[in-house]
Amino acid sequence: MGELDPTFIQEPEHRAKLAIVEAQGIPQIDLSPLINSSPADYNAAAVQDLIGEVRDACKNWGFFQVFNHGVPLESREKLFSVSKRFYDQPMEEKRKVRRDEANPQGYYDTEHTKNVRDWKEVFDITVENPTKMFASHEADDDRITHYINRWPEHLPELREACEAYVKDVQQLSYKLLELISLSLNLPANRFEPFFCKDQTSFIRLNHYPPCPVPDLALGVGRHKDAIALTILAQDDVGGLEVKRKTDGEWIFVKPTPNTFIINVGDMIQVWSNDRYESVEHRVMVNSTRERFSIPFFLSPSYYTVVEPLAELIDVQNPPKYKGYNWGKFFATRKRSNFQKLKVENIQIYHFKIPNKLTDDAVSGVENLVI
Numbered sequence: 001m002g003e004l005d006p007t008f009i010q011e012p013e014h015r016a017k018l019a020i021v022e023a024q025g026i027p028q029i030d031l032s033p034l035i036n037s038s039p040a041d042y043n044a045a046a047v048q049d050l051i052g053e054v055r056d057a058c059k060n061w062g063f064f065q066v067f068n069h070g071v072p073l074e075s076r077e078k079l080f081s082v083s084k085r086f087y088d089q090p091m092e093e094k095r096k097v098r099r100d101e102a103n104p105q106g107y108y109d110t111e112h113t114k115n116v117r118d119w120k121e122v123f124d125i126t127v128e129n130p131t132k133m134f135a136s137h138e139a140d141d142d143r144i145t146h147y148i149n150r151w152p153e154h155l156p157e158l159r160e161a162c163e164a165y166v167k168d169v170q171q172l173s174y175k176l177l178e179l180i181s182l183s184l185n186l187p188a189n190r191f192e193p194f195f196c197k198d199q200t201s202f203i204r205l206n207h208y209p210p211c212p213v214p215d216l217a218l219g220v221g222r223h224k225d226a227i228a229l230t231i232l233a234q235d236d237v238g239g240l241e242v243k244r245k246t247d248g249e250w251i252f253v254k255p256t257p258n259t260f261i262i263n264v265g266d267m268i269q270v271w272s273n274d275r276y277e278s279v280e281h282r283v284m285v286n287s288t289r290e291r292f293s294i295p296f297f298l299s300p301s302y303y304t305v306v307e308p309l310a311e312l313i314d315v316q317n318p319p320k321y322k323g324y325n326w327g328k329f330f331a332t333r334k335r336s337n338f339q340k341l342k343v344e345n346i347q348i349y350h351f352k353i354p355n356k357l358t359d360d361a362v363s364g365v366e367n368l369v370i
């Protein structure tokens, strides 16, 4: 990634610490009661326990790991290995599938989080191809654009591996969404309408090259995920840190073979009216080993209005957010990211309804990135 450019340097308070706090780590959840059986054959008691574990993990951490998740190991390993082959190519090949402002799919190596450059390269692929999105961030402009996946000419295996992996991981995302819905005492299919047509979900192939100054730069700066739910596969190198809710300490997420790391995104925070919170996380880099990770960002249709669910609102729990349109939110975020506008990105707290008794709407809420 060339010699150190000052745009990579984090402010001192945001740099990675050398001492890693691992503690007991984020909860580990066994999904076997739900996998490989149809709803008619579920063991009801085991599923109830599972719902309870998901509820506790979402409340206390916003993050958890799952095993016995039903995604075949081969499908995941294949994608990691083709991803490495993609990034091993010369820069001129990677630039042939470079993202541009009109179509943000493909390769990119100058992503910034909170105006500091990330020490990484990414390759984005949407699940629906093409994916429909608003062309403009302007509220009264309802023109639609189509994002189209870009595929490298000399690596046809990338497309095959992505398409196979996405199918498997999407199934897992629906199971998780059902569990989360049940854990909020809602019907299992409560979130289905947001995803059944025109979803804007995507996967990202992250590559973090070795970094000569891991004490100054980050692979991804602190952020929250703007989408509904993230399903992350990481390799055995490690680097992800999650901000613990109880004390704000950064906790290292130890790589565990064949597990996925799940986190609640901002939309679940809004839909649940703050019962669950989207938690800040970041990625450390190191000076010796490159790292690969693959998040799947489950995201609804561009016309979804994200607002607290009516069932979770009553006199004691008034709505904490005004509704916002996901497609307009995304287009606004994309515009400021692409043009590197020196302004803060659009955030869900901009839609917060101030509660005079309990909070001051704009204080203490952190940034996010997608």
Ligand SMILES: O=C(O)CCC(=O)C(=O)O
Pocket: 204, 206, 220, 225, 232, 234, 239, 240, 281, 282, 283, 293, 294, 295, 369, 370
């Ligand atoms: O690479 C990782 O472990 C996490 C990446 C991440 O947080 C993101 O891409 O939003």
Ligand SMILES: [Fe+2]
Pocket: 223, 224, 225, 281
């Ligand atoms: Fe993230």
